[in-house]
Amino acid sequence: MNAADLEALYRKYNRRRYVRPDPLECVYDYPDIKDREIAAFVAAALAYGQVGQIVKSVRMVLDKMGPSPRSYLENSGIDHLYADFDGFVHRFATGRHVAAMLAGLxxxxxxxxSLEQAFDQGTGPKDVTYAPALGAFVSEMARYWPENPGHLVAVPEKGSACKRLFLFLRWMVRCDDVDPGGWELMRPAKLVIPLDVHMYRVCCQLGLTDRRQANLKTAMDITAGxxxxxxxxxxxxxxxxxxPGIRGPW
Incomplete structure (x- = not known):
């Protein structure tokens, strides 16, 4: 598959009607960018496991936050967050993990x-990608965590591919028929591929990497390709x- 084949695939299938099932479908409900960026972070953070359960869990959290996630955070103290998500479970994540993550946001x-302004503060003019800015953003979030939110928020410094965080950035920075966008301070050129096992295998088949692990270095390698x-x-x-890894073959 060459660049022309990939472009043909993009033009044919990069359509919103092909999104479902996906946590991204939950993000479309928020026209206000200040709500959308928070909803998108929640949706991306929970994007692991069986896709039907992912969407269900994302909806549960966002429903609890009401029509404006931004207003919900502005008016919620940590005790309120812990109480609202008491009993919530999504695979390895508990309500305490969700509450801690939301406290960071x-x-x-x-x-x-806004999350956009915070992310922009960590962006260096010489950075080739947003990987350094992502590390700075997570470090800033960590200042406000009452406890560690577990693997809901990856730590780039540990070498993780940070698939869900880069997925969040893709949703917020790009704007096309699938990605809703809304952030205006960042450029798609500096985004990093959200790398999971499926994408790793596809990219190996495309000859974009020969690295043996689906980690951050491999994500950067593939992105460069x-x-x-x-x-x-x-x-x-x-x-x-x-x-195709979610819906089956096209």
Whole structure:
């Protein structure tokens, strides 16, 4: 499969009607960017496991937050967060993990005004990708955690591919028929491929990496390969290449 084949795949299948089932479908419900960025972070954080259960868990959390996740965070103290999500379970994540994560998001929003502004603060002019900024963003979130949110929020410094965090960035920075976008301070050219086992196997078959682990170094390697095809948008084909692993063959 060459660049022309990938572009043909994108033009044919990069459509919103092919999104479901996916946690991204929950993000479309928020026209206000200040609500959408919080909903998207929640949806991406819970995006592991069986897709039907993922969507169910994301809906449960967002329903608890009401029509405006931003207002919910602004008006919720830590005790309120723990009480609201008491009893929640999504695979390895408990309500305490969710509450801790939301407390981190609340702290960031209270300080910077939005998640976008906070992320932009960690972006260096010489950074080739947003990987360093992502590490800075997670470190800033950690300042407000009452306890560790577990694997809901990956730590880039540990070498994780940070698939769900880079997925969140893809949703917020890109804007097309699938990705809703909304962030205006960042550029798609610096995004990193959200790498999971399925995407790793696909990219190995495409000859984009010969590394043996699906970690951050491999994600950067693959992103560099896609950037040779589409310098301005290296994650352009992420949706269409991963969709068959969720929905089955096109």
């Amino acid at each position: 609340k702290g960031v929003v209270d300080r910077y005004g 896609f950037a040779q095809m589409v310098p301005h948008d290296p994650v352009r084909y992420d949706f269409v290449l991963t969709r």
